Amino acid sequence: MRNNTLLFGLWILLSSFAAGLAAQDIKVADIRFGENGEATRFVLDVSAPVKPNIFLLANPSRVVIDMPEVQWQLGRSIEPKGIIAGFRHGLFSSGTYRIVLDLKNPAVVSKAFPLPASEGYSDRYVIDLKSTGSAAFTKAVKVSRAARLKVIKPSVPVAPPKIVRRTDNKRIIVIDAGHGGVDPGTLGRFGANEKILTLKISREIKRELEKTGRYKVYLTRNKDIYVPHRSRFALAKRVGADLFVSVHVDAIKNSKVRGGTVYTLNERASDKEAARLARKENKSDVLAGVDLAYTNDEVSSILIDLAQRETMNASAQSAEILLPEMRKQVRMHKKGHRFANLLVLKSPDVPSILLETGYQTNKADARMLNSRKGQRSISKALRIAADKYFETLVVQGR
Numbered sequence: 466m467r468n469n470t471l472l473f474g475l476w477i478l479l480s481s482f483a484a485g486l487a488a489q490d491i492k493v494a495d496i497r498f499g500e501n502g503e504a505t506r507f508v509l510d511v512s513a514p515v516k517p518n519i520f521l522l523a524n525p526s527r528v529v530i531d532m533p534e535v536q537w538q539l540g541r542s543i544e545p546k547g548i549i550a551g552f553r554h555g556l557f558s559s560g561t562y563r564i565v566l567d568l569k570n571p572a573v574v575s576k577a578f579p580l581p582a583s584e585g586y587s588d589r590y591v592i593d594l595k596s597t598g599s600a601a602f603t604k605a606v607k608v609s610r611a612a613r614l615k616v617i618k619p620s621v622p623v624a625p626p627k628i629v630r631r632t633d634n635k636r637i638i639v640i641d642a643g644h645g646g647v648d649p650g651t652l653g654r655f656g657a658n659e660k661i662l663t664l665k666i667s668r669e670i671k672r673e674l675e676k677t678g679r680y681k682v683y684l685t686r687n688k689d690i691y692v693p694h695r696s697r698f699a700l701a702k703r704v705g706a707d708l709f710v711s712v713h714v715d716a717i718k719n720s721k722v723r724g725g726t727v728y729t730l731n732e733r734a735s736d737k738e739a740a741r742l743a744r745k746e747n748k749s750d751v752l753a754g755v756d757l758a759y760t761n762d763e764v765s766s767i768l769i770d771l772a773q774r775e776t777m778n779a780s781a782q783s784a785e786i787l788l789p790e791m792r793k794q795v796r797m798h799k800k801g802h803r804f805a806n807l808l809v810l811k812s813p814d815v816p817s818i819l820l821e822t823g824y825q826t827n828k829a830d831a832r833m834l835n836s837r838k839g840q841r842s843i844s845k846a847l848r849i850a851a852d853k854y855f856e857t858l859v860v861q862g863r
């Protein structure tokens with residue numbers, strides 16, 4: 466019985482790939498969760514037939530459903546049922562739209578099939594999940610991984626932007642809009658996802674900085690798409706950035722907590738709050754359904770560690786210069802500079818800071834973060850702070 470389930474899973478995977486993922490402009494009009502005896506059913510209402518690529522991931526137990534780049538048309542929030550604890554969706558990479566289902570307990574795909582449009586129904590795709598023991602789950606994860614590796618072509622990296630030779634004396638800044646795509650980030654009082662706010666703020670910062678004629682600004686993403694941590698700081702290196710600023714919006718249970726914080730990298734968090742933040746911000750790959758078993762960690766050699774230590778000091782210095790300037794323009798937390806072990810700041814040679822612009826869970830902060838005026842204040846603060854920072858570098862002969 467167990468073997469049949471596994472074989473069936475394999476068949477699903479292979480047949481999905483055979484069908485190809487070339488469909489375009491497919492709309493997802495609705496999704497449904499249902500409980501049918503022991504099985505949990507997940508149904509997608511789609512405007513044209515789809516054959517998703519489905520696979521399992523462990524630690525934590527997840528089901529990942531990859532489709533071509535669909536248009537997600539549901540505005541309302543939907544509660545998951547049965548064995549599904551939660552779910553996320555969004556653009557995973559150019560051409561791939563991903564749904565990640567978080568499982569309460571290990572489960573396998575017992576059935577997955579398309580249902581053609583019929584009276585009153587659009588095309589659907591149905592996935593049935595069935596609880597399983599952890600040994601069977603581990604086996605199913607392995608099978609789905611093996612099948613995936615056999616057919617998946619290595620992902621083609623996005624064409625790198627041309628390396629800019631500085632002939633114009635402009636300082637190069639990379640602004641990193643936190644989260645994106647299948648990783649939504651925090652959710653705020655006004656229902657805004659962090660990923661949407663960080664993009665708005667980042668675009669505003671780019672405008673504000675470039676307006677001066679003193680800066681060339683690159684955004685790590687300019688649409689709602691997932692970008693791995695290392696691709697974010699790799700961009701900074703590629704364009705020869707002088708400064709990397711990752712933009713985020715925090716959330717916390719206590720709605721009274723407010724104000725921005727500048728974070729720089731340190732393996733040891735400066736306090737409990739910094740440790741909490743690092744745990745949250747570093748989870749991006751897990752949330753996006755990335756198979757961490759297959760990411761090789763090239764950020765671990767001793768040479769890089771040494772360069773990084775120097776960069777860490779430079780980053781901390783930049784934060785100390787930026788902070789008082791930020792404080793003049795926007796509300797900053799009392800303890801405005803903290804240290805945390807943040808993956809996105811692990812650029813070996815570009816001074817990097819992470820700016821938590823405020824707390825979405827605080828009414829005043831949320832209002833500020835959601836307004837154009839507030840987004841402009843943050844941008845202005847960062848521009849003045851950057852001016853000051855680079856002036857200091859010039860004085861120091863750097």
Ligand SMILES: [Zn+2]
Pocket residue numbers: 643644650651659713714746
């Ligand atoms: Zn964040």
